[in-house]
Amino acid sequence: MTAAMQIADGTGVETVIETRGLTKRYRGGQLAVDGLDLTVPAGSVFGFLGPNGSGKTTTIRMLMGLIDPTAGSATVLGRPMPRAVRTVLPQVGALIEGPALYGFLNGRDNLLRYDSADPSADPRTRGARVAAALDRVGLTSAAGKKAKAYSLGMKQRLGLAAALLRPRRLLVLDEPTNGLDPQGMREIRSLVRELAADGTTVFLSSHLLDEIEQVCTHAAVMAQGRLLTQGPVADLAAGARGRLAVVTPDTGDAARLLKELGVTGLSVEQDRVTGELPGTDVELAELSAALVHGGVRVRGFGIERASLEDAFVALTGEGFDVAG
Numbered sequence: 115m116t117a118a119m120q121i122a123d124g125t126g127v128e129t130v131i132e133t134r135g136l137t138k139r140y141r142g143g144q145l146a147v148d149g150l151d152l153t154v155p156a157g158s159v160f161g162f163l164g165p166n167g168s169g170k171t172t173t174i175r176m177l178m179g180l181i182d183p184t185a186g187s188a189t190v191l192g193r194p195m196p197r198a199v200r201t202v203l204p205q206v207g208a209l210i211e212g213p214a215l216y217g218f219l220n221g222r223d224n225l226l227r228y229d230s231a232d233p234s235a236d237p238r239t240r241g242a243r244v245a246a247a248l249d250r251v252g253l254t255s256a257a258g259k260k261a262k263a264y265s266l267g268m269k270q271r272l273g274l275a276a277a278l279l280r281p282r283r284l285l286v287l288d289e290p291t292n293g294l295d296p297q298g299m300r301e302i303r304s305l306v307r308e309l310a311a312d313g314t315t316v317f318l319s320s321h322l323l324d325e326i327e328q329v330c331t332h333a334a335v336m337a338q339g340r341l342l343t344q345g346p347v348a349d350l351a352a353g354a355r356g357r358l359a360v361v362t363p364d365t366g367d368a369a370r371l372l373k374e375l376g377v378t379g380l381s382v383e384q385d386r387v388t389g390e391l392p393g394t395d396v397e398l399a400e401l402s403a404a405l406v407h408g409g410v411r412v413r414g415f416g417i418e419r420a421s422l423e424d425a426f427v428a429l430t431g432e433g434f435d436v437a438g
């Protein structure tokens with residue numbers, strides 16, 4: 115790692131994106147991002163999660179130096195943005211609000227065009243670079259097809275290929291799977307995993323909790339311009355307590371007994387009863403013994419792992435509703 119990266123306070127973890135009090139108020143008065151303190155560790159796949167309109171794109175545009183913050187500061191790869199935009203951006207591959215492609219050119223020619231727009235790219239090795247990028251995103255066989263005939267997923271992949279024409283330390287992807295079908299989503303996800311395995315830090319925004327859980331090591335959760343929480347995905351999910359789940363044909367009796375034992379938020383579905391444990395010091399063995407004692411035929415008993423969605427609900431007191 116180079117000296118250009120920062121060492122986060124006390125932790126020894128290198129950070130590739132760091133913001134302090136980052137704030138954006140648009141001219142119309144809209145406070146889109148409000149005092150954001152974000153820390154993205156090197157080597158992470160960092161999910162920037164929030165419903166539509168929560169300020170994700172605005173944050174990314176500030177990080178990339180496309181718009182100026184109203185207040186606060188941001189460093190990317192250890193350099194202040196937007197001041198160091200010229201030194202930082204060549205090291206960052208970005209895919210923001212869909213790739214800019216020429217529909218009348220085929221995939222390969224689109225990439226050749228991108229590469230020739232880069233003054234530091236050696237024209238003698240251009241063909242090889244483009245071929246490698248096409249291969250990386252699985253577009254080699256479709257390279258001769260016009261980009262306008264590409265599916266949305268292929269267009270996204272071509273955009274990613276353009277971002278990968280040179281080695282990058284950081285990839286910034288704004289809603290990379292937006293509008294894709296499940297197959298397209300899987301392709302992008304596996305590509306992100308491969309890139310991360312090669313050591314590239316990936317920062318991606320999404321309004322899909324599920325996606326963040328599947329692909330990200332770390333996440334930050336935004337709502338209405340503010341950061342609700344950030345950290346390793348496993349820790350975020352663990353922050354929300356799992357639900358007790360009992361599988362039994364005697365759901366009525368089970369629900370009644372569990373209620374007496376202090377379990378709240380009970381819900382019954384077919385042969386399952388789930389609910390919130392009354393406290394952290396509850397003996398699960400006692401609960402199951404009480405059920406059996408009460409004549410309930412217990413076929414399954416345990417705590418269901420909390421998901422990021424549970425954590426989000428616990429944080430906001432509401433579901434992960436996507437507005438708009």
Ligand SMILES: Nc1ncnc2c1ncn2[C@@H]1O[C@H](COP(=O)(O)OP(=O)(O)OP(=O)(O)O)[C@@H](O)[C@H]1O
Pocket residue numbers: 140141142144145146164165166167168169170171172173321
């Ligand atoms: N150029 C602009 N001028 C004024 N307000 C804006 C502008 N761009 C965004 N906003 C507002 O700022 C808020 C945050 O928008 P932003 O696009 O950053 O959210 P987002 O989380 O990226 O959502 P989406 O996924 O829908 O893009 C929204 O209320 C939006 O209406």
